[in-house]
Amino acid sequence: xxxxxxxxxxxxxxxxxxxxxxxxxxxxxxxxxxxxxxxxxxxxxxxxxxxxxxxxxxxxxxxxxxxxxxxxxxxxxxxxxxxxxxxxxxxxxxxxxxxxxxxxxxxxxxxxxxxxxxxxxxxxxxxxxxxxxxxxxxxxxxxxxxxxxxxxxxxxxxxxxxxxxxxxxxxxxxxxxxxxxxxxxxxxxxxxxxxxxxxxxxxxxxxxxxxxxxxxxxxxxxxxxxxxxxxxxxxxxxxxxxxxxxxxxxxxxxxxxxxxxxxxxxxxxxxxxxxxxxxxxxxxxxxxxxxxxxxxxxxxxxxxxxxxxxxxxxxxxxxxxxxxxxxxxxxxxxxxxxxxxxxxxxxxxxxxxxxxxxxxxxxxxxxxxxxxxxxxxxxxxxxxxxxxxxxxxxxxxxxxxxxxxxxxxxxxxxxxxxxxxxxxxxxxxxxxxxxxxxxxxxxxxxxxxxxxxxxxxxxxxxxxxxxxxxxxxxxxxxxxxxxxxx
Amino acid sequence: xxxxxxxxxxxxxxxxxxxxxxxxxxxxxxxxxxxxxxxxxxxxxxxxxxxxxxxxxxxxxxxxxxxxxxxxxxxxxxxx
Numbered sequence: 001x002x003x004x005x006x007x008x009x010x011x012x013x014x015x016x017x018x019x020x021x022x023x024x025x026x027x028x029x030x031x032x033x034x035x036x037x038x039x040x041x042x043x044x045x046x047x048x049x050x051x052x053x054x055x056x057x058x059x060x061x062x063x064x065x066x067x068x069x070x071x072x073x074x075x076x077x078x079x080x081x082x083x084x085x086x087x088x089x090x091x092x093x094x095x096x097x098x099x100x101x102x103x104x105x106x107x108x109x110x111x112x113x114x115x116x117x118x119x120x121x122x123x124x125x126x127x128x129x130x131x132x133x134x135x136x137x138x139x140x141x142x143x144x145x146x147x148x149x150x151x152x153x154x155x156x157x158x159x160x161x162x163x164x165x166x167x168x169x170x171x172x173x174x175x176x177x178x179x180x181x182x183x184x185x186x187x188x189x190x191x192x193x194x195x196x197x198x199x200x201x202x203x204x205x206x207x208x209x210x211x212x213x214x215x216x217x218x219x220x221x222x223x224x225x226x227x228x229x230x231x232x233x234x235x236x237x238x239x240x241x242x243x244x245x246x247x248x249x250x251x252x253x254x255x256x257x258x259x260x261x262x263x264x265x266x267x268x269x270x271x272x273x274x275x276x277x278x279x280x281x282x283x284x285x286x287x288x289x290x291x292x293x294x295x296x297x298x299x300x301x302x303x304x305x306x307x308x309x310x311x312x313x314x315x316x317x318x319x320x321x322x323x324x325x326x327x328x329x330x331x332x333x334x335x336x337x338x339x340x341x342x343x344x345x346x347x348x349x350x351x352x353x354x355x356x357x358x359x360x361x362x363x364x365x366x367x368x369x370x371x372x373x374x375x376x377x378x379x380x381x382x383x384x385x386x387x388x389x390x391x392x393x394x395x396x397x398x399x400x401x402x403x404x405x406x407x408x409x410x411x412x413x414x415x416x417x418x419x420x421x422x423x424x425x426x427x428x429x430x431x432x433x434x435x436x437x438x439x440x441x442x443x444x445x446x447x448x449x450x451x452x453x454x455x456x457x458x459x460x461x462x463x464x465x466x467x468x469x470x471x472x473x474x475x476x477x478x479x480x481x482x483x484x485x486x
Numbered sequence: 487x488x489x490x491x492x493x494x495x496x497x498x499x500x501x502x503x504x505x506x507x508x509x510x511x512x513x514x515x516x517x518x519x520x521x522x523x524x525x526x527x528x529x530x531x532x533x534x535x536x537x538x539x540x541x542x543x544x545x546x547x548x549x550x551x552x553x554x555x556x557x558x559x560x561x562x563x564x565x566x
Contacts, residue, residue, distance in 0.1 A: 153513035154564075472519040473563040 013057045019050050033058060096120070099127045103140065110137060112144040155471040157455075159405075162398035169392040170195065186327060186340050188361075194386045198363065198379060201406060201414040208342035209361045210323070214334070215354035226328050226335040228266065229352050233337065234326035235319035236265050238272065238312050242293075246309060251300050253308055255293040267317060269293070275317050320346045344369045363412060372407050379403040379412070426450050428457040516562045517553070524558050525549035 006027075010020045026044040027033045033041075033054065041051045096104070096116075100123040107114050122143060126136070152158060173192045189197065189207045197205055214220040214229065238244070241261040245254045255276070257269050273288040276295070287294045295312065297305050324341040339347075342360040347353055348369070360366060361382060367375035380396065380403045387394050405420060406413050413419035421433045427443040427450050442448075452458055455465045464470035512520070528534060529545035535557045538548060552558050 153515065155513060155515050468515045469519045469522070472516050474519060474523055475561050475563045477559050477561050 015054065015057055019046065019054065022046055023054070097123065097127075099123050103136070106137060107140050107144075110140060112140055114140070114144055114147060118143060118147060155468050157467045158401060162401045165398045166387075166394055166402070169387060169390075169394055172392065173387075173390050186325070186338055190386060191390055195383060198383050198386070199402070199406075199415050201363065201412045201419065203364050205342075205362050207340075207361075208322070208365075210337075210339040210342045210344070210347060211357075211359050212326075212337040212339060212347060213354040213357040214337075214352050216352060219352060220334040220336075223328070223330075223335055226337065229350070230326040230328050230337045231265055232318065233320050233323055233339065233347060233350060235321065235323055235341075236267075236317050238276065238315045238317060241265055241267065241272070241317070244309055244313055246305060248302075251297050251305065253295040253297070253305065253312065255295065255312060257291045257293065259291060265318070272317060275315060276312060279311055279315055320350070323347070367412050372410055372412070375412050376403050376407040379406060424454070426452075426454050426457050428452075428460050429454050432456040432460065512562065520558060520560050520562070521546070521549045521553050523560060524552060
């Protein structure tokens with residue numbers, strides 16, 4: 001099997017058959033051929049010309065005897081072009097309005113360092129209302145004042161405050177796991193279990209879900225069109241559109257296609273037949289007679305027959321993998337598709353889908369498809385939503401801190417043993433968290449160092465912690481005698 | 487009104503203003519630390535820098551007054 005694949009691969013590279021036979025007799029992998037020396041290839045029974053050709057077709061650079069020559073000898077393989085372009089088009093980034101720009105300018109003139117978000121919020125509130133310039137300036141000044149007031153002091157123990165601020169409302173969360181979230185029939189994990197799930201950075205959420213928006217203005221208002229797209233996204237199996245019967249006397253299986261359901265899913269009997277014929281072991285056995293597909297068993301065994309029934313029933317005809325169900329619901333003036341199961345990459349490849357608004361509740365998937373920054377934002381959104389749904393208001397900055405911490409290293413890490421707490425650089429901090437003896441023993445054996453930068457280490461050692469007052473270094477500043485004092 | 491007795495002291499970092507003239511504030515931790523350090527000195531018998539009226543004996547109050555006047559010759563070193 002592997003040999004065949006190898007031969008095929010060589011064929012694709014454009015080598016001729018006699019050469020391939022000779023190569024495959026000696027080598028098993030393309031890489032082996034590439035790294036093979038000329039002598040090795042001659043041993044395989046190839047002549048000079050064929051070897052040259054192999055080198056050329058496999059893209060092997062001739063090893064030149066250049067002194068000091070790592071240069072260019074190992075050129076990286078051309079990176080495969082990404083299949084999709086998920087970049088947001090620049091022209092679709094929201095531009096600042098004229099009024100916002102005016103306010104930004106004004107703030108700059110007043111030397112107020114306000115974030116763009118604050119300026120645009122103010123602009124949206126007072127735009128269109130007659131406000132004298134002096135008043136606007138006063139508003140900006142006041143906003144800046146409040147903004148500075150809200151900023152945190154240096155050395156403030158932000159992490160502990162965040163932990164408390166999320167933890168306390170967490171105690172009030174109900175243990176009720178399931179809840180039918182707005183949309184009929186789809187149930188979603190909510191509350192404490194969901195929060196734990198987010199913070200643990202689980203690979204797959206217990207109830208993966210997607211919200212799919214459509215990009216076309218008219219399509220998304222057309223119920224029928226949205227419904228059709230939804231049915232294209234939803235996985236459809238043969239069992240859903242046909243009745244499968246076992247004909248014991250003739251040892252065959254009848255797949256009776258339901259015309260109505262076929263129409264709903266925009267399928268033709270031929271398509272279904274083609275799909276069934278592709279199944280393993282059923283290549284030539286299926287026949288289409290009117291609306292019935294007859295599958296003859298090649299061997300007279302009930303077990304085999306039963307196997308075929310199972311195989312056929314679960315055969316996927318169309319749809320996106322993992323999307324078990326798709327439901328449409330009107331939100332505002334457009335229809336949105338809600339799905340049970342999640343597959344962001346493939347759903348984004350459906351042409352009608354709005355790539356910018358479509359989302360999933362699987363953070364790992366977002367990380368895989370869109371990257372860390374998206375994953376970070378998604379953690380914030382999901383955690384905030386979960387708390388908000390329980391009627392708990394937690395300042396978003398606490399959640400942002402948690403999310404930042406989880407994604408700081410470029411991938412999504414859990415909080416806890418396998419994530420942040422378990423990978424602290426300080427031995428003493430890790431020992432304070434869990435399995436004290438093991439950590440200390442390991443540190444002693446390997447001679448680890450501890451720079452006493454964190455809180456836990458300093459408490460263990462008996463020093464002031466590096467937070468708050470403990471982090472301030474005082475300097476005596478004598479002033480020379482005779483300096484004027486005004 | 488309190489009078490500054492030791493007039494050779496001009497801290498470079500008077501409350502609210504840095505050397506560069508930019509508006510700059512001590513954080514509450516820094517303020518607490520400076521006042522605390524100064525209060526300890528006073529409580530141990532260090533000469534006070536202001537002329538306190540009779541009856542003011544609490545070193546913490548004295549340190550705080552000194553801090554507000556900006557006469558404490560102590561600053562903080564930031565960003566190590």
